Amino acid sequence: MSYLLTATCVVPAAGAILTAALPAGSTEARRRTTKLTALAVSAATLALAAVAAARFEPGGARYQLTESYSWIRSFGINFSLGVDGIGAVLVLLTAVLVPIVMLASWHDADPAPAPEGTFENRRRTQGFFALILAVEAMVIVSFLATDVFLFYVFFEAMLIPMYFLIGGFGDKAGGPEAARQRSYAAVKFLLYNLLGGLVMLAAVIGLYVIAQQQGQATFDLQSLTSAIADGKLVIDPTAERALFLGFFFAFAVKAPLWPLHTWLPNAMGESTAGTAVLITAVVDKVGTFAMLRFCLGLFPDASKFFAPAILVLSVIGIIYGALLAVGQKDIKRLIAYASISHFGFIIMGIFAMTSQGQSGATLYMVNHGISTAAWLLVAGFLISRRGSRLIADYGGVQKVAPVLAGTFLIGGLATLSLPGLAPFVSEFLVLVGTFSRYPVLGIIATFGIVLAALYALVLYQRTMTGPVKDGVRGMADLKVREIAVVAPLVALTVFLGVYPKPLTDLVNPAVNDTLSQVHRTDPAPAHPVAEPAGGEQK
């Protein structure tokens, strides 16, 4: 048994404790030590994640590098980790984004204008970076957990550091009103997700009880799924549907799926750009990831039963999110609604239950993470310069800060899934995968790409073009640190748009396995091409 996966989880966790314990103080040197420590820890995590992904053999078993330690024997709970293709790419995404977020948030946690000697001035920096690392550790455990309970625990526990990140470290601008909005957003985030988690808790318990009654008292995902597949564990359809809904509700809140999305614009709007990236690019992905791994794996029949309804919701989400993004006046809320639209695509891809849809959805998680991070972080740089989130306060930025405008445009183009950039590949796969089974939904969803162009370009047009507005005049272009933040994201967006094969190779076997769990095969083409030019790959 290798300890690689445990190390990948433990390093950021230990790093979080270490960072939190670093000497307090508001001097520049102290703060820099803190930041560099945290950055080093996240880099180490990235290295570990990369090693894990490299050691993963796409052709091999579904879960690899598995580790298992008894945790709570009474309930059959183990600390079991294992990585499959889907988990691998998402862990990589997390590990890549965290250092970038840290670098982007370099000064976000510098002492706020707070009274001398208060917490803000002494421990703010340590707190911020420790919380980020804590989130990273918990997210990674969630992606690697092969024990339902273990997953649940970290799925829920990550709310707490996220909550403090949202509520404690907002935009610097704004007075008491901003603070009020921020704590409202944090509470809303926590309550929504907590409610989701509690409903899931009921379902987790229900699953365990049913399994226990049939002599399968375990939370081990693989044992459960194989028992379900072999018919050793039979859940009656009503119960299965109820359990499915319990799980799905939690994931749909976190993902978020329309109409459970309303916490996201608040949370993303009020938090720092870095935190917003963590929310939308990393934490929310746990929700969609879990739909793919847990909902489909544990409740195949219920998944199929509810798939049409979920697809309808996700299509509504696609259009609704995009339309709301069009109507926003606030840059970050606009991006948040855009994300809601994108999550609609991801969920649609998952529940279309085709190889293309699910591979696409998995890629979408990664690509959306990268591209939205780029868009959002540049937006954050912009906002930090002007101190306003209102679109109307900007105009003509392109003239004074061309690099900023250029990267912002690339982020926007990635968001609207421009072919050649990574999100296109995944979005098209999702659309094709959905269309081949549900043509009408596929067509409606396709119109989401028009709306995506609308909100992305309108945002660019209003903020970056036109005559230079007063508050924008003299705005500095991106600094070296900021370019270092955006450059890797842009590079990844382009690279994965042109050559996503490394990811698809990882993801495909896991998707096949998931589809076989739900007993679904892709719809066959009506008139298959006798000799396909590309050659089938099985």
Added chain:
Amino acid sequence: MNSLIPLLVAAPLAGAALLLLGGRALDRFGHWLGTLAAALSFVFGLVLFFSMLGRSTDQRPVHVQLFSWVPVNGFQADVAFQLDQLSITFVLLITGVGTLIHLYSVGYMAHDERRRRFFGYLNLFLAAMLLLVLADNYLLLYVGWEGVGLASYLLIGFWQHKPSAATAAKKAFLVNRVGDVGLSIAIMLMFTDFGNFTYLGVFGAAGQASRSQLTAIGLMLLLAACGKSAQVPLQSWLGDAMEGPTPVSALIHAATMVTAGVYLITRSHAIFDLAPDAQTAVVCVGAVTLLFGAIVGCAKDDIKKALAGSTMSQIGYMILAAGLGPIGYVFAIMHLVTHGFFKAGLFLGAGSVMHGMDDEVNMRHYGGLRKYMPITFVTFGLGYLAIIGFPGLSGFFSKDKIIEAAFAKGGTEGWILGLVTLVGAAVTAFYMTRVMILTFFGEKRWQADDEGHQPHPHESPSTMTLPMIVLAFGSVFAGGLFAFNSSFLKWLEPITGHSEGNSPLSSLTVTLLTSACLLVGVALAYVVYGRSPVPVTPPVGSVLTRAARRDLLQDEFNHAVLVRPGSALAAALVYLDSKGLDGFVNGLAAAIGGISSRLRRVQNGYVRSYALSMFGGTLVLVATTLLMRSV
């Protein structure tokens, strides 16, 4: 040799990357770097062309697979190129005209501080356009398709500080996106029908598919073509796109990108040939746009917008021809190429005029420029003759063939189409003559601008005139060259197929009719604009004129049908989201709070009421316990 094919795309792509990422260091020579990249690509194209010429007909198409792009179970998308007669034709047009326009831009953009970026965008456009025509499958074509859209967006909005330019760019992208939906759906349909979306695979299996499936695919492809080629109903962006620098209008919005729709339909002929209903739709779109663009072109005072209307109309010809099926494919492409020459020449001429007139675009402020800009006048004039189809010049050969083909469609349909194309030819002659007269003839009408600055019309520098001269050559001779011995027909026939159709009129009759229409158009224009001085402020004009000035109310229509309801919907949803969904949740929280504060009153602090609640509770407990037993 085939390894040159990827380089066709790679050269301008590398140029774009270098220019866009390179930083200020490249400012001094970046424009030459960009031009070099374009020229290099052109050279590669020529080499490939001649090597293709050297092969027998069935050996000409070549196929290069670069790498597996998106491998997912059952879904294989490769980055692979297919170079055949059709694509090499486009390659040469794109890189040839492209190189010329790069050269022209060196002069035209000489004073723009962001010239390096401009060349970067131009190179990006070339790369995307080449990808579009070289792709061997629809998904890769889609990449190029949107890539040119992006380049077009960037270039239309190149002068971003002008709100009008930024708006126009956004509009162009959005309207194109609607078309892209069509392309997406078409690819999805192909995937579900055939499990494949390579040209080879789809065309090979098309015969087995039902007519309705093919019609659906065809219609979706048509939608895509409408977006990119500014055909009705997605035509509205092209006029606004003239906000971009003139070389852009010449390259993208006249010679190459906007013809991508024609390419798409011709390329997909295997589908359209089996879907007559889709073809009918194509023809209708072409015919309507042909007239629509021509009418708009008649009313515009902005020289570029007049030319844009003309472009729309000419592409309408091509689309119409492509919709005719094997009768018309070759001529659609032929007209496309000749149009590429003369329309690019015309736009460059217009740019040259603007260059000399301090960016004045209103033709009513021109007049008598032939004396000031002789080269521009001559090259523009040759382009003018070519486009109206003056016998012997390029446009004559290609347009004549299309009109013939329209008649050759046969039946009532053939007559209607033939007449439409003839009327179109007359209107073309009218509005182009109008442009010619307003710009180069008559009295000078230019005025000082607000700051009292008088324009001093002058001939453009040689980097600008040289491309215009080259294109003028093309405008004059290309058509004859193609028509000679039906060389173009023979060249493309293996790819597109060809049939003569059964024209009720002889070829000569058609030529005579066309010439007559041409004469009528020119004469009419002369009567209206040539004989009396042109008013500087436009007369009110008839209802039709006023409507035509406003692009036949297309924007008003879009606004009323799409934009206004759309923004109302968005606003309503924003309200609903905060008051409805969010309000529900907040209301729930408030309700719990309300219940809580009501319930709290029970806790009134009096021992006796606590005791009462306990006593009551006991009674209930006892009662229910007893009740449970009796039930």
Added chain:
Amino acid sequence: MNPVNYLYLAALLFTIGASGVLIRRNAIVLFMCVELMLNASNLALVTFSRLHGNLDGQIIAFFTMVVAAAEVVVGLAIIVSIFRTRHSASVDDSNLMKL
């Protein structure tokens, strides 16, 4: 007399005691009502003891008396101390804490 009647009496006394707790204001009276309830229980216990023919009930009754005595000690101490402060033994005056 049928011993069961004692049971009815016990129930009646208990109810009277409980009602007293609900109705009376004076803390001492309230407390006496509680004592009445305890004594009603004692009566019931003794009666049942008699009916069952074992001594357990009677023994319990003794315990109850002791407990009641202890309760008096504690209860009166509390009531007296609060009376000293407020000069009132009305339980309705003690409602500083509510809601």
Added chain:
Amino acid sequence: MSAVHSLWMEAAGANTASIPAPKIEYGQLSPMLIVFGTALAGVLVEAFLPRRARYGVQVALALSGLIASFAAVVVLAADGYGSTKSGLLAMGSVALDGPALFLQGVILLAAVVSVLMYAERRLDPRVEGVASDAFTAQGAATPGGEQERLATKAGFASTEVYPLTLFAVGGMLLFPAANDLLTMFVALEVFSLPLYLLCALARRRRLLSQEAAVKYFLLGSFASAFFLFGTALLYGYAGTVRLPEIRDVISGVAPSTPALANSTQNDALLLIGLAMLAVGLLFKVGAVPFHSWTPDVYQGAPTPVTGFMAAATKVAAFGALLRLFYVAFPGLRWDWRPVMWGVAILTMVVGAILAVTQQDVKRLLAYSSIAHAGFILTGVIATNRQGLGAVLFYLLSYSFVTLGAFAVVTLVRDSKGEATHLSSWAGLGRRSPLVAAVFALFLLAFAGIPLTSGFTGKFAVFQAAAAGGATPLVIVGVLSSAVAAFFYIRVIVLMFFSDPQPGGPAVAVPSVFTGTAIALGVLVTVGLGVLPQYFLDLASKASMFVG
């Protein structure tokens, strides 16, 4: 009449013949005996030692007594009691089994922590040069009167609280172990009476303190009366007050006197008796609708006493409730379960909803304790072994979180003593991040966030309830947890995201006593959240009643 008489005579004759000499298992009863003995010693200390020496001696005595008692519990457990063997002590009136030992252990630990909080003398500013604790100088003195001032000046201290607490602890130890209703009643009174007194002894806000005492006393004795009457009715039904014997009578294994069948042995007696016993116990656990004393008493009592009550009383009362339902009335499951469902649902929902609008920390915690009583009740209702183990575990985790939370409440002070109004807690996280973080941890544990003991307990209880077929209860529990989370989070928001009020309360630096109490709370909260297996095993092994 004569038949009855002869029966009585015969029975009496049989009894007199077989009366054995009372046999007391001193060893097995040692936990209780040690505590009672220490309490008596404490009384003697009060009587004979000079005032100045009393504080130190009493604290040392109480702590050592409690620890010795805990050691006795551990020895008994190590001896196999509670897991492999069990016994009936003192002629069958006291049970020595798993739940009893486990809960006694928990009660003793809670008592140790409480005594540590009692002993805290650094938080309150020194009054006239004399260190002072949470208790009034002289309980009998009128609040604000001359006598009180003099007593304070003289450095008096209510060191009686230690023996009082020990008596209460002794009663609590007996309560869950009581194997007959009489013992149970006596134990109930033994631990209640000292608590009534303890409530009245606050140094600050004595009016509230006295009011709390009087309310607690009156309502408590009211509830005891119900309990006693219930005892009487059950005795009437079964002819015995031994729990196992009552069970046998109910199940028909040991029929009672047949002659009584018509007059007394009918189900009405049984059911009414059961309901009334339940009332007495539900009052102690603070279940709705018998909860109304909780907020007022929790608020008014001195905070260390509140902590002690909230933790230890709940443990003892649930122990007795479990024993009652599991030992005496398993046969009546189908009668009491629906009723208890209703009580549990009401308790969870009302507790959670009422807490939403609270403005006082102590009242908030009181309502929270009500909601938690509801969660624990779901485990009681499970009526399976898992449920029993889950309840035991929940009680362990809950008592430490509660004690920790109340210990933190004692630290936050302004010039008038503890600042319990929530508004004065605004921005606490900014002034004293550590204290606020610890309190936040306790709140999160209350809310049942994973990786805290609260989550493990909640999971165990709900899981048992679901396995016992009480799925709707689980769903209600989950939803009311969500509502409950709302007010816990509100406090966290207040502490961390609100701006501190100028002149708001400061956090006093505690002595080692309170420090230890809080540290223990944190340790147990995190420990039972992250690595609960050992204690789950312990609870699970202990979950077997004797009898």
